[in-house]
Amino acid sequence: MSAGDHPLEDLALYALGMLDTDRRDDIDAHVDACSSCASALGAHEATVAAMVDAEFPTPELTSDARRRLAHRRSAMRTPRNIASLRGLAVAAVLALAVGVLGVVDLRQRDALRDDDVFLSAIVTSHFAHAQFRAIGGAHVDAKVVYDRGGRWYEVIARDIDPSYRVAVVTRDGAIARERPERFVARGRTSVLAIETPEAFAGFELRTRDGDVVARTATPSKGGR
Amino acid sequence: MHLARDLEQAFVERDPQALDTVYSLYFALLCAVARSTLGGESDAEDCVHDLMLRIWLSKDSYRLERGALRSYLIVCVRNEALARKRKAARRHALDVHAMRMNVDDSADFAAVDHVELKRLRDALRTLPDAQRAVVELAYFGDRSQSEISSELGLPLGTVKSRVAAGLQKLAAEFTGKSR
Numbered sequence: 122m123s124a125g126d127h128p129l130e131d132l133a134l135y136a137l138g139m140l141d142t143d144r145r146d147d148i149d150a151h152v153d154a155c156s157s158c159a160s161a162l163g164a165h166e167a168t169v170a171a172m173v174d175a176e177f178p179t180p181e182l183t184s185d186a187r188r189r190l191a192h193r194r195s196a197m198r199t200p201r202n203i204a205s206l207r208g209l210a211v212a213a214v215l216a217l218a219v220g221v222l223g224v225v226d227l228r229q230r231d232a233l234r235d236d237d238v239f240l241s242a243i244v245t246s247h248f249a250h251a252q253f254r255a256i257g258g259a260h261v262d263a264k265v266v267y268d269r270g271g272r273w274y275e276v277i278a279r280d281i282d283p284s285y286r287v288a289v290v291t292r293d294g295a296i297a298r299e300r301p302e303r304f305v306a307r308g309r310t311s312v313l314a315i316e317t318p319e320a321f322a323g324f325e326l327r328t329r330d331g332d333v334v335a336r337t338a339t340p341s342k343g344g345r
Numbered sequence: 346m347h348l349a350r351d352l353e354q355a356f357v358e359r360d361p362q363a364l365d366t367v368y369s370l371y372f373a374l375l376c377a378v379a380r381s382t383l384g385g386e387s388d389a390e391d392c393v394h395d396l397m398l399r400i401w402l403s404k405d406s407y408r409l410e411r412g413a414l415r416s417y418l419i420v421c422v423r424n425e426a427l428a429r430k431r432k433a434a435r436r437h438a439l440d441v442h443a444m445r446m447n448v449d450d451s452a453d454f455a456a457v458d459h460v461e462l463k464r465l466r467d468a469l470r471t472l473p474d475a476q477r478a479v480v481e482l483a484y485f486g487d488r489s490q491s492e493i494s495s496e497l498g499l500p501l502g503t504v505k506s507r508v509a510a511g512l513q514k515l516a517a518e519f520t521g522k523s524r
């Protein structure tokens with residue numbers, strides 16, 4: 122490979138932020154496949170980072186005072202309490218899976234905006250979701266978001282009969298037990314949140330008469 | 346140094362703890378970087394969050410050959426902020442005259458350390474004039490290569506080669522006097 126194949130000058134422009142998005146994508150693709158350009162770009166990035174450091178003396182691994190500042194600021198935005206992440210998890214999963222329900226117009230959309238979109242990354246590593254599949258001729262547009270640790274789940278549905286119940290398919294012997302909780306409608310969207318459920322392997326939606334209208338693919342990827 | 350390397354390894358392996366740590370350590374810094382380009386506090390935070398999310402969800406974003414994760418993130422955030430700013434500028438047909446030298450406008454953030462800023466200025470001063478002009482315009486003026494080209498009346502190729510040479514020289518300057 123000749124030197125001309127490596128976009129050496131553009132690597133410097135990349136690091137300084139002078140390239141447009143298209144060209145940056147080209148460089149990303151090249152750097153992905155080319156170790157020498159990856160390290161050359163890394164060197165330029167280190168120089169730009171040194172310039173930034175000189176301009177903004179900010180948190181460093183080595184500086185306790187600066188570190189505390191970083192912690193304080195991130196603490197404001199990072200809920201420590203898992204329970205407080207539930208709404209966000211729901212929003213995040215929805216946002217990442219837009220099109221499944223086709224709606225993000227829940228209260229969660231505000232949570233997503235006000236809180237960290239970033240958190241959905243953390244969230245999706247701790248939480249999972251599963252789609253309900255209709256049984257027979259029923260039309261069901263619903264999914265469930267749940268904590269991999271089994272501490273809560275929330276069923277979200279669109280245009281659902283609010284009298285439907287959620288039944289839990291347990292891990293031991295796949296016995297379904299109906300939950301007494303009711304869906305709460307918010308416009309076309311209904312949600313049903315369970316804070317401390319029994320261990321589950323899947324979920325069913327049932328009519329008031331106990332007929333199963335939909336169930337999740339079992340077992341959903343719970344626990345890890 | 347060891348700690349940083351461990352963190353980078355964990356980040357590559359997408360250990361959720363690594364994301365937490367990266368966030369704790371670098372969020373304030375990255376926001377300052379974004380804010381210096383974008384201005385508004387919430388715009389800056391949005392920019393950092395969106396970028397972190399994209400990096401985290403993308404398989405090929407950061408790799409160890411790239412060097413320090415911290416530098417990588419700084420440059421990514423800068424690039425993202427600059428792209429947003431340019432997009433907004435295009436949208437509103439604003440001209441891009443304002444030099445973003447006003448680093449003090451983030452009052453709640455650490456006060457600018459003038460010793461450090463002087464260090465940057467000193468380093469820049471070691472560059473030949475021709476190189477310094479383009480590097481300063483790129484860094485402080487947030488200019489794209491074509492903006493610099495038309496501003497200085499230089500062909501694009503010349504801008505590129507001066508930037509590359511200037512950054513190379515700065516690297517020697519900074520690593521020679523590293524803290």
Ligand SMILES: [Zn+2]
Nearest residue numbers: 127128155158
């Ligand atoms: Zn290459």
